[in-house]
Amino acid sequence: MKLLCLLGSLSLLMNLAFAEDKRIYGLHEHALLVDFNRPLEAKLDTGAKTASLNAQGIKRFRRDGKSWVRFYLDNEQAQPIERPLLRTSRIKRRADDYDEEDERGSSARPVIALSVCLGNRLQQIEVNLTDRSAFRYPLLIGSEALKQFSALIDPSLEHVTGRPSCAALSLAE
Structure with missing residues (x-):
């Protein structure tokens, strides 16, 4: 019996140590695209x-023999943003985004690396580029990036971390 209690206590301590590094985020959070000093709203979607x-x-486009991508964050932005293309991802289309003439059922999207700040945590994440103008949140943060942020998501909460405050941080921290 003592061994069982000891093992249970050890398991509890290991879980607490694991959870200590985790941070709770809400379904929607304020984010900062550090590369552009651009605050925006994000939806965290596991x-x-x-x-x-x-x-x-x-x-x-090509620059010095390498693939790059040029885009605007919104229609009113005067200067385009240019970033190296990491790769192209295939994203499964939503039911309301299905085109009967295009039988692939997926769309190809360029992927770039961006430094994103949530609360006081800064991470460089991979982001695919697409027209999200029909959506309320211009940035959707999926499970791969959420792992990098050590995120625990509580969908009943919003803006738990407040305004991003990563100005003095570096990615090495």
Whole structure:
């Protein structure tokens, strides 16, 4: 019996140590795209694998023999943003985004790396670019990026971490 109690206590301590590094986030959080000093609203979605950012006028091009992508964060932005293309991802289309003439059932999206701040945590995450103008939240943060933030999501909460405060932090921390 003592051994069983000892093992139970050890298991509880290990779980507490594991949870200590985790941070609770709400379903929606304030985010900062550090690379552009651009605050925006984000939806944290454990059902999505990847992160998606609203981008307009997406164009791929070559620079010094490498693939790049040029885009605007919104239609009113004067200067385009240019970033190296990491890869292209295939994203399964939603039921309301299905095109009968396109039988693939998925769309190809360019993926770039961005530094994103949530609360006081800064992470470089992979983000696919797509037109999210029909959605309320211009940034969707999926499960792969949420793992990097050591996130626990409570969907009953919003804006738990407050305004992003990563200005003095570096990715190495």
